[in-house]
Amino acid sequence: MTYVTKPRLHHPTLAKNRLGFTRRDYEGNVSTLCAGCGHDSISAALIQAFWELSIEPHRVAKLSGIGCSSKTPDYFLGNSHGFNTVHGRMPSVLTGANLANRDLIYLGVSGDGDSASIGLGQFGHVMRRGVNMTYILENNGVYGLTKGQFSATADKGSKAKRGQVNTEAPVDTVSLALIMGATFVARSFSGDKHQLVPLVKAAIAHEGAAFIDVISPCVAFNNHPGSTKSYDYVREHNEAVNRLDFWPSREAITVEYKDGQVIEVAQHDGSIIKLRKTHPDYDPGDRTRALTYIQQHQALGEVVTGLLYLHPEAEDLHAHLNTCEVAFNRLGEKELCPGAGMLEKINAALR
Amino acid sequence: MKRIESLNDFVIKFANVNGSGSASANELFAKSFLRMGIPVSPRNIFPSNIQGLPTWYEVRVDEKGWLGRRGGVDLMVAMNPQTWDADVKEIDPGGYLFYDDTKALPPSKFRDDIHVIGMPLTEICNATYTDSRERQLFKNIIYVGALAGMLGIEPEVIAELIGEQYKGKEKLLKPNLNAFKMGLDHARMHLKEACGLKVKRAYAVGEKIFIEGNAAAALGCVYGGATVCAWYPITPSSSLAEAFQRYCSRLRVDKETGKNKFAIIQGEDELASVGIAIGAGWNGARAFTATSGPGISLMTEFIGLAYFAEIPLTIIDVQRGGPSTGMPTRTQQADVLACAYASHGDTKHVLLFPEDPNECFEFAAQALDLADRLQTPVFLMTDLDIGMNQRLTAPLKWDDSRKYDRGKVMSAEELEAGKEFGRYLDVDGDGIPYRTLPGTHPSKGAYFTRGTTKNAYATYSEAGSDYVTNVQRLLKKFETAKTLVPKPVLTPAKVPARFGCIYYGSTSPAMSEALEALAGQGIFINALRVRSFPFQDELFDFVASHTKVFVVEQNRDAQLKTLLVNDAGINPASLISVLHYDGTPITARFITKEIAEIVAALNVRPIKKDKAA
Numbered sequence: 001m002t003y004v005t006k007p008r009l010h011h012p013t014l015a016k017n018r019l020g021f022t023r024r025d026y027e028g029n030v031s032t033l034c035a036g037c038g039h040d041s042i043s044a045a046l047i048q049a050f051w052e053l054s055i056e057p058h059r060v061a062k063l064s065g066i067g068c069s070s071k072t073p074d075y076f077l078g079n080s081h082g083f084n085t086v087h088g089r090m091p092s093v094l095t096g097a098n099l100a101n102r103d104l105i106y107l108g109v110s111g112d113g114d115s116a117s118i119g120l121g122q123f124g125h126v127m128r129r130g131v132n133m134t135y136i137l138e139n140n141g142v143y144g145l146t147k148g149q150f151s152a153t154a155d156k157g158s159k160a161k162r163g164q165v166n167t168e169a170p171v172d173t174v175s176l177a178l179i180m181g182a183t184f185v186a187r188s189f190s191g192d193k194h195q196l197v198p199l200v201k202a203a204i205a206h207e208g209a210a211f212i213d214v215i216s217p218c219v220a221f222n223n224h225p226g227s228t229k230s231y232d233y234v235r236e237h238n239e240a241v242n243r244l245d246f247w248p249s250r251e252a253i254t255v256e257y258k259d260g261q262v263i264e265v266a267q268h269d270g271s272i273i274k275l276r277k278t279h280p281d282y283d284p285g286d287r288t289r290a291l292t293y294i295q296q297h298q299a300l301g302e303v304v305t306g307l308l309y310l311h312p313e314a315e316d317l318h319a320h321l322n323t324c325e326v327a328f329n330r331l332g333e334k335e336l337c338p339g340a341g342m343l344e345k346i347n348a349a350l351r
Numbered sequence: 352m353k354r355i356e357s358l359n360d361f362v363i364k365f366a367n368v369n370g371s372g373s374a375s376a377n378e379l380f381a382k383s384f385l386r387m388g389i390p391v392s393p394r395n396i397f398p399s400n401i402q403g404l405p406t407w408y409e410v411r412v413d414e415k416g417w418l419g420r421r422g423g424v425d426l427m428v429a430m431n432p433q434t435w436d437a438d439v440k441e442i443d444p445g446g447y448l449f450y451d452d453t454k455a456l457p458p459s460k461f462r463d464d465i466h467v468i469g470m471p472l473t474e475i476c477n478a479t480y481t482d483s484r485e486r487q488l489f490k491n492i493i494y495v496g497a498l499a500g501m502l503g504i505e506p507e508v509i510a511e512l513i514g515e516q517y518k519g520k521e522k523l524l525k526p527n528l529n530a531f532k533m534g535l536d537h538a539r540m541h542l543k544e545a546c547g548l549k550v551k552r553a554y555a556v557g558e559k560i561f562i563e564g565n566a567a568a569a570l571g572c573v574y575g576g577a578t579v580c581a582w583y584p585i586t587p588s589s590s591l592a593e594a595f596q597r598y599c600s601r602l603r604v605d606k607e608t609g610k611n612k613f614a615i616i617q618g619e620d621e622l623a624s625v626g627i628a629i630g631a632g633w634n635g636a637r638a639f640t641a642t643s644g645p646g647i648s649l650m651t652e653f654i655g656l657a658y659f660a661e662i663p664l665t666i667i668d669v670q671r672g673g674p675s676t677g678m679p680t681r682t683q684q685a686d687v688l689a690c691a692y693a694s695h696g697d698t699k700h701v702l703l704f705p706e707d708p709n710e711c712f713e714f715a716a717q718a719l720d721l722a723d724r725l726q727t728p729v730f731l732m733t734d735l736d737i738g739m740n741q742r743l744t745a746p747l748k749w750d751d752s753r754k755y756d757r758g759k760v761m762s763a764e765e766l767e768a769g770k771e772f773g774r775y776l777d778v779d780g781d782g783i784p785y786r787t788l789p790g791t792h793p794s795k796g797a798y799f800t801r802g803t804t805k806n807a808y809a810t811y812s813e814a815g816s817d818y819v820t821n822v823q824r825l826l827k828k829f830e831t832a833k834t835l836v837p838k839p840v841l842t843p844a845k846v847p848a849r850f851g852c853i854y855y856g857s858t859s860p861a862m863s864e865a866l867e868a869l870a871g872q873g874i875f876i877n878a879l880r881v882r883s884f885p886f887q888d889e890l891f892d893f894v895a896s897h898t899k900v901f902v903v904e905q906n907r908d909a910q911l912k913t914l915l916v917n918d919a920g921i922n923p924a925s926l927i928s929v930l931h932y933d934g935t936p937i938t939a940r941f942i943t944k945e946i947a948e949i950v951a952a953l954n955v956r957p958i959k960k961d962k963a964a
């Protein structure tokens with residue numbers, strides 16, 4: 001099996017963004033996933049978000065683990081460098097990459113097996129460190145690539161395709177991300193691009209650890225009755241806390257208010273997130289409340305989606321480590337080597 | 352009774368209780384010899400705990416400059432009642448036992464073939480200090496004073512060292528000097544002729560410096576341009592990352608902005624540490640991780656990824672005794688095979704074997720160059736003996752005209768000019784492809800890095816032919832590595848010799864000493880110190896030109912020999928292993944005895960001494 005590169009014939013009527021790029025410029029190779037896979041919808045949302053934000057594709061680094069979900073970075077942003085690492089360990093590689101060059105935008109793509117089972121440790125620690133990234137977890141409750149075993153996010157009592165019932169408690173990645181210190185936490189659904197695209201855009205603009213758990217049905221192994229990650233199940237049980245609009249700071253936007261209450265949250269980079277609340281009592285600035293809210297609705301069998309928590313003044317790992325402004329990978333011997341004279345002094349102190 | 356009499360040549364061992372403050376006093380003692388121009392090599396022998404359990408510090412003083420562990424003890428400073436019996440037993444006949452005789456001990460606690468030197472340390476301390484912590488701490492300085500008096504260490508030298516240690520802390524300086532003086536006066540008055548071991552100023556230290564291998568390797572990483580260090584605490588490698596932190600805080604903070612030109616991450620485990628180093632290497636920063644055997648085990652999947660996806664990575668393995676937790680505070684060279692072939696699938700890696708702190712510095716900086724040039728993991732194989740002990744070593748050197756070798760990185764200009772880019776394409780026959788760094792060019796040079804098979808243009812492929820082409824190219828790259836890694840060092844015997852000997856790493860000082868001892872017995876051996884893997888032609892020629900070659904190693908399974916046979920195709924019949932693996936550093940006495948016995952068994956008559964001159 002080899003990958004097919006999409007022909008890049010530009011249709012003259014395709015819309016262009018601020019950089020003059022069409023959506024096509026944000027695409028990658030043709031997906032090899034099953035037709036109807038939720039992961040492909042997420043890729044489409046990512047393409048839309050990067051295009052709308054007018055980000056130069058080559059200024060993005062895409063990192064992933066192993067799984068169907070982790071294969072997807074090959075299917076968008078074809079002009080970006082990608083790194084399909086090892087199973088469950090994308091967070092550490094992303095952390096190192098981010099340290100080496102703080103000037104790029106880092107996108108981490110993972111699956112629920114990748115993040116909640118084998119990689120649970122790295123998932124937690126990358127949040128703690130506050131690595132500036134957008135971490136997308138394409139959550140289908142199964143191991144797609146290894147053909148349908150339960151993952152650690154499968155709900156207790158949910159049924160696998162061949163009928164086995166899951167008896168183990170699920171890992172709630174959203175609550176975990178909150179506890180571990182992520183400064184932007186959201187949940188969405190692959191089939192809801194109106195919710196997902198603005199969330200991705202806001203996550204990209206967030207200068208800290210941004211996490212989005214995207215429920216993403218696997219048509220091969222969980223889109224059947226009994227699965228709690230199927231399209232139908234999620235549509236029926238979706239409980240949206242807010243609708244989100246996002247404007248990058250460079251664009252002056254006049255806002256049209258629709259129904260419902262709107263709150264504005266200014267991000268570190270000056271951009272503004274507007275939350276159109278469907279639930280007037282939901283405040284995404286309150287981490288403790290967010291946790292309780294998620295748990296309460298979980299108990300009712302509801303999947304809470306939307307922006308669950310945002311720390312607008314988040315600091316990232318570079319700030320914690322007080323690193324220099326120039327990307328490490330641009331520093332040479334002049335900046336890094338203390339020189340022979342200093343070594344003589346060091347020698348002298350060791351006699 | 353025999354009495355060991357020796358000038359500038361003896362071994363003193365301190366038996367202490369861990370955490371009692373003895374470490375800095377003992378170090379002070381060791382350093383005083385250096386200031387008197389006499390080479391010294393101290394070794395920490397410590398258990399895997401922080402406080403309360405036994406710890407030993409063995410100091411070899413030797414004007415001839417042998418720095419390996421000698422074996423045997425001439426003077427035991429027995430400060431730990433818990434290990435008393437074993438400590439007393441270890442003293443060579445005619446040697447000395449120095450102890451605190453405040454409380455009388457029954458005669459059964461002593462031996463009649465050693466000389467016992469008592470001093471009422473506790474009594475003196477109790478009479479002088481009221482605070483219990485002070486009593487403990489100053490006791491150490493008092494015995495250093497007494498030893499100085501007995502052995503003839505110049506008091507000015509120790510006073511000077513105390514002065515340096517407490518520079519700026521005048522409050523502590525004076526009481527320490529007083530304690531030292533108290534011990535000194537006691538010895539001068541009561542113990543003048545108690546001990547036959549004496550020191551006298553010599554001129555055998557010269558320009559040499561005194562540094563731990565871990566600190567030197569850390570400094571090598573600073574000089575070599577490492578900006579990212581990711582690690583997880585494990586003895587005996589932790590002090591390397593800590594030294595990197597210390598040196599960076601001093602040498603890598605931008606003076607104007609106060610910002611750091613380095614990042615150090617204590618990972619959640621070794622998987623994260625190596626993952627961080629790989630991510631940084633992929634993105635063009637120089638990165639390393641420092642660990643020991645158990646950490647290497649955890650890293651192996653990632654090491655395979657770095658090998659196959661061709662990512663620069665420097666791993667410093669400060670080896671300890673394995674398997675499993677093994678002997679965490681003892682030394683071995685037992686990770687050679689684990690590192691040479693680390694990971695699943697067909698993998699092999701570049702290894703560097705430093706002999707001392709000087710080479711730790713040199714090779715650490717070189718490893719960063721090699722990793723970039725070869726786009727692969729490079730292992731610096733040091734061990735606890737080199738890493739955690741201060742060692743006398745040649746001064747560290749840096750040539751200011753030296754440039755970092757960043758390897759084949761294609762620039763935006765080259766891409767723009769239309770230079771062909773195939774991430775896994777061998778354009779000039781050395782097996783090393785060009786890489787691009789993320790973010791280089793808007794439309795050219797991006798590729799998808801993966802551990803799965805791909806063709807020369809980084810496109811996913813499961814075609815067997817693509818796989819074979821790729822892994823064959825990796826072999827070619829390994830051939831190229833031979834031309835870049837440090838060559839072996841030959842020490843020829845004084846007369847033409849039929850025997851050869853191969854050794855590496857921390858065995859070096861003991862081996863040099865053994866070679867001289869063997870020559871004294873008429874056994875002449877050409878010695879080759881291996882400094883890297885893959886092996887170069889010099890090694891084959893060396894083995895081919897000797898009837899038998901000893902391979903001296905500090906592991907059970909003759910790991911380097913296995914590599915020689917397995918990877919270099921050397922006939923095992925020509926190799927004889929000499930193996931030491933009880934966790935203590937190998938000694939010249941051990942090597943000499945083993946080789947002399949084998950030579951005798953082979954029925955070779957030693958060359959008469961007079962003919963050999």
Ligand SMILES: Cc1ncc(C[n+]2csc(CCOP(=O)(O)OP(=O)(O)O)c2C)c(N)n1
Nearest residue numbers: 067068069087111112113114142143144145
């Ligand atoms: C160390 C290791 N163990 C096991 C595997 C096999 N494996 C590949 S993908 C996968 C599960 C992927 O599940 P998930 O992350 O949920 O991704 P999905 O395919 O569902 O998108 C497993 C177990 C592997 N690649 N590496």
Ligand code: SF4
Nearest residue numbers: 034037068144218219
């Ligand atoms: S197996 Fe499931 S997760 Fe994998 S591509 Fe098919 S639908 Fe998607």
Ligand SMILES: [Mg+2]
Nearest residue numbers: 111112140142
């Ligand atoms: Mg999954």
